[in-house]
Amino acid sequence: MRLSSPSSDKFGGxxxxxxxxxxxxxxxxxxGTMSDYIAWQQLLxxxxxxxxxxxxxxxADFWRRHALDSWQICQFLPEKAANIVDFGSGAGFPAISAAIQCKNIGQGRVLMIESAGKKASFLKQVIRDLGLPADVSSDRIxxxxxxxxxxxxxxxxAPLDRLLEYAAPHSHAATEFILLKGETVEQEIETARDRWTFDYKTVKSVSADSASVLLISxxxxxxxx
Known part of the structure; x- marks a missing residue:
């Protein structure tokens, strides 16, 4: 199921x-999935x-700025994706949502890459407590x-051009990118075109008016x- 932006009247804008x-x-x-999101919030x-x-x-706005923003990528995860990698996972946005989705459908595993030791420790705690099919690497990408x-x-x-450079050793011909981007997305795409060719689609974010989900293949x- 793919959603359009939520109604300003119904959900408060x-x-x-x-x-x-x-x-x-x-x-x-x-x-069960909602319970996992609540547990993630409480740990955070x-x-x-x-x-x-x-x-x-x-x-104060965890459910929109973090939970909903992260959840929306689950609409675009390929059904047969076995190996999902999240760059710069931080507090798990959107990696934890992807792992919750993998747990829910019984398919796929997420590797969260986070070089900050304390943030990596937090991610490991969430994975353990929620029983998620995920791992954490604290090495630099x-x-x-x-x-x-x-x-x-x-x-x-990172900006798209740099992100694709980081991703090059870790991707293959069929790798798909699901990226949460802000208002500079079109500029990032234009800059990246100098070094890369790719197919892409931007989908309006359901969590922020100026944001979008960038799908690349x-x-x-x-x-x-």
Missing amino acids: FDSPMTEGQFAELTNVSR LRWNKRINLVAPKSL EKIAPLGADVITARAF NVKTVAPT
């Missing part, structure tokens, strides 16, 4: 915090008091052996002239 109930109504996730609230995982003020990812995801990791380097 992009500037208003979303409630847990509104998230459940909009996404129509199962009771507890850990964020000790280490700076996310800006504290953003936690440049030092990781080729991963052969079926899907690469990221939020606020068939990535190749531009042939020298």
